[in-house]
Amino acid sequence: MTGVQEAPTDAPAIEVAGLYKRFGELEVLKGIDLTVKAGQVVCVIGPSGSGKSTLLRCVNRLEEPSSGQIRVEGIDILDPEIDLDKVRARIGMVFQQFNLFPHLTVLSNLTIAQRRVLGRGKTEASEVARHNLERVGLLDKADAYPAHLSGGQAQRAAIARSLSMNPDMMLFDEPTSALDPELVGDVLDVMRHLAESGMTMMVVTHEMGFAREVGDELVFMDDGMIVEAGNPRDVLSAPRHARTQSFLSKVL
Amino acid sequence: MRRGVLYALFVALIALVAYAADWGRLREQFLQIDIAREQFPEIITIAAKNTLLFTLIAFVGGLVLGIVLALMKLSTITPYRWLAIGYIELFRGLPALLTIFAMAYVIPIALEVRMPFGQVGAGLVGLILVAGAYMAETIRAGILGVPKGQTEAARSLGMSSGRTMISITLPQAFRIIIPPLTNEFVLLIKDTSLLFIAGSTIQTKELTTFTRDAQSVNANGTPLLMAAMLYLFITIPLTRLVAVLERRMAKAR
Numbered sequence: 001m002t003g004v005q006e007a008p009t010d011a012p013a014i015e016v017a018g019l020y021k022r023f024g025e026l027e028v029l030k031g032i033d034l035t036v037k038a039g040q041v042v043c044v045i046g047p048s049g050s051g052k053s054t055l056l057r058c059v060n061r062l063e064e065p066s067s068g069q070i071r072v073e074g075i076d077i078l079d080p081e082i083d084l085d086k087v088r089a090r091i092g093m094v095f096q097q098f099n100l101f102p103h104l105t106v107l108s109n110l111t112i113a114q115r116r117v118l119g120r121g122k123t124e125a126s127e128v129a130r131h132n133l134e135r136v137g138l139l140d141k142a143d144a145y146p147a148h149l150s151g152g153q154a155q156r157a158a159i160a161r162s163l164s165m166n167p168d169m170m171l172f173d174e175p176t177s178a179l180d181p182e183l184v185g186d187v188l189d190v191m192r193h194l195a196e197s198g199m200t201m202m203v204v205t206h207e208m209g210f211a212r213e214v215g216d217e218l219v220f221m222d223d224g225m226i227v228e229a230g231n232p233r234d235v236l237s238a239p240r241h242a243r244t245q246s247f248l249s250k251v252l
Numbered sequence: 253m254r255r256g257v258l259y260a261l262f263v264a265l266i267a268l269v270a271y272a273a274d275w276g277r278l279r280e281q282f283l284q285i286d287i288a289r290e291q292f293p294e295i296i297t298i299a300a301k302n303t304l305l306f307t308l309i310a311f312v313g314g315l316v317l318g319i320v321l322a323l324m325k326l327s328t329i330t331p332y333r334w335l336a337i338g339y340i341e342l343f344r345g346l347p348a349l350l351t352i353f354a355m356a357y358v359i360p361i362a363l364e365v366r367m368p369f370g371q372v373g374a375g376l377v378g379l380i381l382v383a384g385a386y387m388a389e390t391i392r393a394g395i396l397g398v399p400k401g402q403t404e405a406a407r408s409l410g411m412s413s414g415r416t417m418i419s420i421t422l423p424q425a426f427r428i429i430i431p432p433l434t435n436e437f438v439l440l441i442k443d444t445s446l447l448f449i450a451g452s453t454i455q456t457k458e459l460t461t462f463t464r465d466a467q468s469v470n471a472n473g474t475p476l477l478m479a480a481m482l483y484l485f486i487t488i489p490l491t492r493l494v495a496v497l498e499r500r501m502a503k504a505r
Contacts, residue, residue: 062404089410099405103423112419113409158405165409 011074013038013169013200014059019068021054021224028054030224032068036169041201043211043232046221047247052204055221056171059202060091073168089117092162092170096177098154100146106133106157107142110164118165125164132160136190152183156190169200176207208252212236220244287474291466295475298455299462300482306444306458309376311437314383321388322395323417336388343385349446352378356450375450383440390432394425427501434494438487459483 014036021029028051036042044052057063059070061077061084070077077087101109110129114120120128133139136156146154155175162170172191176184188210195201195214205211211218211232218232220239228235228244236252239245324336343351355378356371367374398421406416426433445460452461459479466475 060408062408085407085410085412088408091408093405093408095401095405097399097401099399099401101402101405101420101424103427113406113411116415116419117410161409 011071012036013040013073014202015069015071015074016055016059017069019055019058019070020066021051021058021063022066028224029058029065032224032226034219034226034229036200036202038168038200039198040216041195041199041203041214042217042219043215044202044204044219044221045206045208045211045247046227050221051224052221053173056173056202056204059171060088060093062093085117089113089165090168092159092165092167094155094159094162094170094172094175096174098146098151098158098178100149100154100158100161102146105143105145106138106149109146109157110161113161114164128164128166129160132163133157135163135193136160137186150183151179152186155179155187159187159190159194163194169202170194172201172203172205174204174206176205206251208236208248220247222247282473282477284470284472284474287466287470287472288478290470291463291475291478295459295462295466295478295482299457299459299479300486302456302458302462303441303444303483304486306372306376306379306447307437307441310379310383310440310444313376313380314387314436314440317380317384318387318391319422321384322391325388325392326395340385340388343382344389346382348379348382348443349449351382352446353449354378355381370453370456371451372447372453372456375447378450379440379443379447382443383436386439387433387436390429390436391425393432394429395421397428398424430494430498430501434491438491441483441487 012035014034016032016034019029019032020027030051032051032055034042034055044055046052054063058065059072061070065078068078072087072091075082075087077084100106101112104112107126107129110132111120111122111125114125114128115122130139130142133142136159138153138157138160141149141153141157146157149157155178159170159175175191176187179187184207188207191201191203191210192214203211203215215232217229218235219229220227220235220241220243222243228239228241235244236248239248321336321339324332325340327333327336352375355367356374359365360367360374367377369376402420402424403416406420407413411419444458447458448461448464452458457465459482463475463479467473
């Protein structure tokens, strides 16, 4: 396979520089610079429409950036020569709406990409899948269809699906926003354990408690720009910018 | 009260039709047991068998063609889209009878080609071309009915666009379009009767051609009534079966 070069080992997990994204007339990202180091948990907060989900979706090119640079483990992912599928296989992505495949059982949801993308055999893929289901507390749901899972279970299964690819990093796009309040805790617990295990994570979220306790860095976005970034406790308790203050006063 | 009146009206209507009908003539024209008996076993072993076989061939062929056309129409490559749109408009706009005729007589002469499997093969090609045009639109609608998040999830896992289409999008699209596809199948069963225009041999007669020939030979409509019964005998169990399948799948979702 050509295209994907071995990454320099000391390269940051994610490096975004001068990123712009326009949807026609609308400019959603206006020059974003952001670095996520290996093993770091970076939480991105901000009002809806601030561009935080678009930023996250640019990192694995679900959205095509208008201009700027994105490097994942040192590899320029906007280079047309790279094998994007190979890069994506190393980046786990968790969606607000789970996006489990409804026509497959939970176990098949976890094995299909392992087999089709990584070329793992049936037995190995199943073993990896079961291990990850156990990790998120859903081993007993292996043979269920997604329609029979609660929202919280579905999201944990989706996390296990991403983990089964043994990704180097995980992107979370408002993973708890579609859940009933009583189901949020289980999902956050899984994410907390994941962070403790050393996983590199970029999390777009409204869960300020999670950002404070688990995050290594907090990024506040508004109107397509990063307004303020830093240690989560500092940003949350003593925001420096008026826009951050005004946002936090509404959500805290 | 109101329901009672409606029921009474219904019964009265049936009674009127039964009274008005000339049962003696009907029996004479359409229910000659001797003629009916003479049609066996060929009406089953040749005619009904061919109707089913031709329907299956046209359906499978149309399905494959329909998938290709649907993907072309959804393609980002503009000439592919135009080609698919042109094709679909052409073959949906023409009567199936003319397309079958063209494949059996016009194209072989114009292009100096011989269609495989003789006249019935040429007719079947025409039927496939028409079925593909209709099914393309159905399949396209099914693909568009699969939520965008499904593709995004698959691509995020590193699946290529082709793999995503085969493993994720199409299986879900087909679940959505089972009812309209059943409809296409039933329409095709009946459209096999148009194959007569391509010409047939004794061995390639389907139900309508077979029974129309039997009608002329005997100067009696009995074979036509038998054909009608056999068509229903095929279509009704089929639609029931699909309804059961659909309910089962709904449970799995």
